[in-house]
Amino acid sequence: MKQPLEYESDAPSGVSADLVLDAWRRRKWIGIIVFAAVLAAAVATALSLPNLYRASATVLVERPRISEAFVRQSVTAELETRIQTIHREIMSRTRLSEVISRLGLYAEQRGVVPMDALVERLRREAQLSLQGVEQSTGRTETIAFTLSYSGRDPEMVARVANTLAAFYVESNSQNRERQATETAEFLQTQLADVKRELDQQEQRANAFKAQRATELQRVEVSLTALERLNTQLRLNNESQLRALERRERIELQLAAAESTPQADLHPDAPAAQLAKLKDQLTELRRQYSDRYPEVVRVQSQVAALEAQVAAGGTNGPTSAAMPPNPSANFAKQALANVSAELKALKDEEASLRNQVSAYEARVDNSPKRQEELDQPSRDYDAVNERYQALVKRSEDARLAENLERGKNTEQFRILDPAIPPLYAAAPNRLSLVLMGFVAAFAFGVAAIVAAEKLDTTFHTAEDVQAFTNLPMLARIRLIPTAARARRSRVQFALVTAAAILALAFMVAGSYYVAGGNEQIVRLTARPAL
Numbered sequence: 370m371k372q373p374l375e376y377e378s379d380a381p382s383g384v385s386a387d388l389v390l391d392a393w394r395r396r397k398w399i400g401i402i403v404f405a406a407v408l409a410a411a412v413a414t415a416l417s418l419p420n421l422y423r424a425s426a427t428v429l430v431e432r433p434r435i436s437e438a439f440v441r442q443s444v445t446a447e448l449e450t451r452i453q454t455i456h457r458e459i460m461s462r463t464r465l466s467e468v469i470s471r472l473g474l475y476a477e478q479r480g481v482v483p484m485d486a487l488v489e490r491l492r493r494e495a496q497l498s499l500q501g502v503e504q505s506t507g508r509t510e511t512i513a514f515t516l517s518y519s520g521r522d523p524e525m526v527a528r529v530a531n532t533l534a535a536f537y538v539e540s541n542s543q544n545r546e547r548q549a550t551e552t553a554e555f556l557q558t559q560l561a562d563v564k565r566e567l568d569q570q571e572q573r574a575n576a577f578k579a580q581r582a583t584e585l586q587r588v589e590v591s592l593t594a595l596e597r598l599n600t601q602l603r604l605n606n607e608s609q610l611r612a613l614e615r616r617e618r619i620e621l622q623l624a625a626a627e628s629t630p631q632a633d634l635h636p637d638a639p640a641a642q643l644a645k646l647k648d649q650l651t652e653l654r655r656q657y658s659d660r661y662p663e664v665v666r667v668q669s670q671v672a673a674l675e676a677q678v679a680a681g682g683t684n685g686p687t688s689a690a691m692p693p694n695p696s697a698n699f700a701k702q703a704l705a706n707v708s709a710e711l712k713a714l715k716d717e718e719a720s721l722r723n724q725v726s727a728y729e730a731r732v733d734n735s736p737k738r739q740e741e742l743d744q745p746s747r748d749y750d751a752v753n754e755r756y757q758a759l760v761k762r763s764e765d766a767r768l769a770e771n772l773e774r775g776k777n778t779e780q781f782r783i784l785d786p787a788i789p790p791l792y793a794a795a796p797n798r799l800s801l802v803l804m805g806f807v808a809a810f811a812f813g814v815a816a817i818v819a820a821e822k823l824d825t826t827f828h829t830a831e832d833v834q835a836f837t838n839l840p841m842l843a844r845i846r847l848i849p850t851a852a853r854a855r856r857s858r859v860q861f862a863l864v865t866a867a868a869i870l871a872l873a874f875m876v877a878g879s880y881y882v883a884g885g886n887e888q889i890v891r892l893t894a895r896p897a898l
Contacts (some may be wrong), residue, residue, distance in 0.1 A: 392817060392821050393817070395821075396816075396817040396820045396821060397817075398864070399816050399817060399820050400813040400814065400816055400817040401813070402868045402871070402872075403809070403812050403813045403815075403816040404809045404810060404812065404813035405809070405868075405872060406809075406868075406871050406872050406875045407805065407808055407809035407812045407813070407875075408805055408806055408809035409872050409875055409876050409879075410805070410875040410876065410878070410879040411801065411802060411804070411805020411806070411808060411809065411879075412802055412805060413875070413876040413879035413880050413883070414801065414805070414879040414880075414882070414883040414889075415796065415798040415801035415802050415805065415883075416798065417879060417880045417883035417884045418796045418798070418801075418883045418884075418886065418889060418890050419521055419884075419885050419886070419887060419890065420521065420793035420795075420796075421519050421520065421521060421793060421794055421795045421796070421887060421890050421891070422519065422520060422521065422522070422523045422526050422789075422790045422792075422793055422794060423517060423518070423519040423526065423790060423794035423795075424517070424518060424519075424523070424526040424527040424529075424530040424787035424788065424789065424790055425515050425516065425517040425518075425530060425785075425787055426515070426516045426517075426530045426531050426533070426534035426783060426785065426786050426787040427500075427513055427514075427515050427783070427784045427785040428513060428514055428515070428516065428534050428537055428538065428781050428782065428783055428784065429512070429513045429781070429782050429783075429784040430448060430511060430512055430513060430514075430779065430780075430781060431779065431780045431781070431782050432779060448510075448511050448779070449499065449511055451541070451544070452497075452499065452511070452514060452537075454544075455537055455540045455541055455544065456497050456537075458540060459533065459536045459537065459540060460492050460495070462484075462485070462488050464536070465488045465491050465492065466484055466488060468491065468529070468532060468533070469484070469487055469488070469491060471532075472525065472528055472529060472532065474487070474491065474520075474525070474529070475487050475490070494518055494519055494520065495516065495517070495518050495529070495533055496516075496517045496518075497514060497515070497516060497517075498514060498515045498517070499511050499513075499514045500512060500513045500514060500515065513784065514537075516530050516533045516534045516537065516787075517530060518530045518533065518787075519794060519795075519891075521887070523789040523790050523791075524789050526787070526789070526790070527787040527788055527789045527790075528787075530787035531783075531786050531787050534783050534786070534787070535783070537781055538780075538781040538782065538783060541780065541781045542780065542781075545779075553763065553767050556759060556762055556763040557763060559759055560756070560759045560760065560763050563752065563755055563756045563759055564756060566752050567749070567752045567753060567756050570748050570749040570752045570753075571749060573748075573749070574746050574748075574749040577746070587731070588731075588732060591728045591731045591732050592732060594724075594728055595725060595728040595729065595732065598721050598724050598725045598728065599725065601717075601721055602718065602721045602722065602725065605714055605717055605718050605721060606718070608662055608663065608710075608714050609711060609714045609715070609718070611663060612707050612710050612711045612714060613711070615703075615707050616704060616707045616708070616711070619700055619703045619704045619707060620704065622700045622703075623700035623701060623704060642674060642699060643671065643674045643675060646667060646670055646671045646674060647671060649667055650664065650667045650668060650671055653667055662710070662714075666706065666710060669706075670703060670706070673702075674699070677699075795890045795891070795893070796889075796890045796893055797893075801893065
């Protein structure tokens with residue numbers, strides 16, 4: 370008897386081609402059914418998705434026809450900022466609701482779906498894209514932008530795109546013209562306010578100018594009077610000095626006369642004194658006029674002495690009427706006259722100094738008063754400067770407004786209006802079918818692998834021997850019987866029916882889900898619509 374061969378209990382590791390083929394022979398119908406079901410679902414989905422058309426309108430940004438070096442524009446915001454502002458305005462609920470109602474968009478959903486939902490849908494379906502060129506500075510300057518809209522109806526998408534583009538053109542013109550008009554009106558209002566203020570300042574300045582003229586005249590009069598008083602004060606001081614000198618001389622003469630005996634007096638002493646005074650008068654007249662105080666005083670002394678000499682000549686030098694000491698008496702009289710003159714000069718000096726102080730105080734206060742008088746003029750100049758600046762800016766604003774109304778500034782112009790597209794932009798059915806084929810193949814392989822993993826039966830004698838580690842004695846093939854054949858046919862029919870039902874369910878479900886579903890189209894479209 371043959372000894373059974375020893376069986377290696379360790380199965381070879383890894384997946385061999387024989388195992389794959391064995392698994393395929395056992396599970397091929399599972400893989401085929403899953404593959405067919407997934408592929409049928411993918412094909413049904415691709416065929417059931419609605420066609421979406423996309424239309425675009427290109428708007429060109431036209432630069433100003435007149436250089437800003439000649440006319441400054443009132444609208445100074447950046448182009449990109451203005452486009453985004455207009456975009457937010459057009460995408461507002463009010464404007465989009467008007468578009469939906471006027472063009473009859475989403476007719477099957479109006480009345481069922483809230484208007485806010487339809488407005489949000491239109492926002493998603495309408496797209497704005499800027500087109501620019503790169504400058505030498507590295508900054509991209511916008512020269513045009515495109516308005517796109519996608520939907521099922523080719524005619525409708527073109528109408529919506531053109532309508533939105535027209536809104537952009539119209540809104541830009543209206544916004545620029547409105548801003549220019551409001552700027553001009555604002556400057557006119559400010560100009561009127563400043564003009565009223567300027568008139569008030571002018572009236573105030575004129576009143577102060579008249580007052581200033583009076584004050585200046587007073588200052589000039591004060592300066593003239595002050596100069597005259599200073600001259601008189603100087604002359605007064607000089608007169609006082611001369612009077613003091615004369616008093617000293619007279620006091621010396623008086624002392625000499627009192628100390629001289631009477632017998633020694635010359636009978637012609639008054640005559641000699643008269644001659645001396647006349648010489649002094651002649652000297653004074655060479656320097657001063659006859660109205661000068663010193664001249665007047667000497668003249669009075671000469672007249673008095675002449676009268677005394679005349680009286681002495683009549684009675685003779687030895688007459689009893691002659692005073693005992695004529696020189697002393699004459700000196701005393703001259704001293705009294707000089708003292709009186711000094712007192713009068715000092716009184717006059719005090720009066721002159723009081724007047725000078727008053728005029729000096731008036732002149733010293735003139736700079737402060739002058740500053741007060743100049744303040745209205747400075748206020749007027751400041752307001753006038755503001756007024757002139759506003760006048761210039763108002764003229765510029767009016768010119769800018771005229772330019773905006775004449776469409777001579779930066780404007781939007783529809784360069785390429787949207788036309789109804791001939792071909793659908795989405796979905797790409799070939800790509801969807803290819804992706805479905807790959808997914809069906811992957812699911813089929815996954816189904817075969819899962820069936821193999823979940824099946825615990827032995828398929829070959831080697832599997833039994835590997836599991837039990839017992840020697841194999843014999844192999845008995847499956848004996849076919851009529852009952853087994855009928856059971857196999859029934860099982861095949863049931864599996865086939867189940868597969869057909871599964872395929873029909875997958876196709877129907879795909880059609881139900883994908884039929885008219887634009888969201889799937891937009892999600893799978895590249896680029897997204």
